[in-house]
Amino acid sequence: MLTREQEEQFQQIFEELGKSLDITEAQYNAAVKSYEHAGSWLGREESPLAPYRPEISPQGSFLLGTSIRPVHEDDDFDVDLVLRLNGKPYNWTQQSLKQAVGQELRKHGTFSRMLLPEGRRCWTLQHADDAHFHLDVLPAVSRAGFSQIKDKLMSVAEMEAAVDLVFGITDRTTSNYSTSTNSLDWPQSNPFGYAIWFEDRATVRARQLRSIMNAIKPVPAFQPQKTPLQRIVQIWKRHRDIIFNGDEDKPISIILTTLAAQAYRKETNILDGLVNGLNRFTEYIETRYDNRRNRMVKWIANPVNPAENFADKWPEHPEREEKFYKWLAQAKKDIANVTEQRGIHRIQQGLSASFGETAVNRAFSAIGGQALCERESGALRMAAGTGMLGVVGRTPVTQHNNFGADE
């Protein structure tokens, strides 16, 4: 059982851990600059896409504010983007749209060199320099009225309207990829609706800054302050990456994000949210009858489209389901182990094993730096009786210089 003071100290530790998983502001700004450059190119006057006012915006973790650094920090992180056209030529199929976007990218000297071979759903722009990220651009088409709904939702979040932010996307593996010209028959996606739902789940105070929706504004700004839910998602994603480094069957981010958000009860303390949430994850995994397979399957519903199952790969890949439950059990064990430790160095050791030494070391170095700053600013005090340091206490910790070198 933790005391309130111990919980508060864990809050500082997990907040710093979250910060140390964040991509840097410089990386963020470089990524935004790069995709906006691609967006202006694709929408320039001479582009055949121009009449449909293409808009490029982040989706997924970059939009949700839950991006994390790769475990090996020299590896790339990916920025998921939607290139959304407001309507399209009537005779265009998914294939026409995908190819038109590819052709425009190839006309640009830099982008043509960055372009990787065509992906299943996206075009990928790979930075050759030391930027350490790549852009996954998903071509999409929205229906008339989409922009008005989106603009309205920027100011007032209404979950009922969020479901209307759905649009058609391209996927080479669909049977009507080169035949259907009706974008309603294309695969559908609703990343902005999902983001509104996530932001609603994450909001602790009613008048909180609408930080997530700001990310689909023309020039999104780096957000150093994150909600507890954003930190929780970052922490679980990193734990997953450490446990299953490189394993293709690891639990996917959208599953961890959705379950964490469903299980979240507005805890302001990250550790509370981590522990309480894990115990509720399974409440949001339903068992539903699958018409296509004629049997019961595990179902993790997309909150803005309950007919979509984020666990739809589990029946064909039972090892993914197994690994999800393995991860869940490990997460419970690891978090319990960390909370039982006393001694900052032992807590650090426990966290390093679960979340990676580099990130955890950075977090504790920041905590050490903060403590020195507190004393130097005159804000650090010592309590009588226990000798405990904090902002309250009977005597201030005055200035001094540790010395001595065991000679």
Add this chain to the structure above:
Amino acid sequence: MNSLSIAQQAGALRSYFPDSRVTTTAAYALTWVASVTPKPLCDTYQLRLHYVLGHRPHIFVVEPKLVLAPGWTKLKHVWSTERQELCVYYPKWHEWHPGLYLVKTVVPWASEWLYHYEIWAGTGVWHGGGIEHDEEQGKK
């Protein structure tokens, strides 16, 4: 500044730490033994402070045995790793002098030292400030 007497120092230590043990030898020396927990999640440490009028105060960690950060063979900022004697101020600058209460100086400094020791033991980097004899001393 006038020196504080042993009785004044002992009285202040007792007042701040009622559960501690203070013993005095006539009017010239004191020994104080107390437990401190620098932060809610830190270990609890037993400290022993020994002070003789006219000499610098000595402060030791009695228990537990302190660990070394990965890659280090000695503790940082101590007079002695073996005796676990902490060095919490720079003598040349008179940050401590006999006119200052031990309980308002050396004791909080030791508590702060212990917090930074735990962070050092985990990260291998001393973040608590101070003056280095030699940056690389004590490193493997």
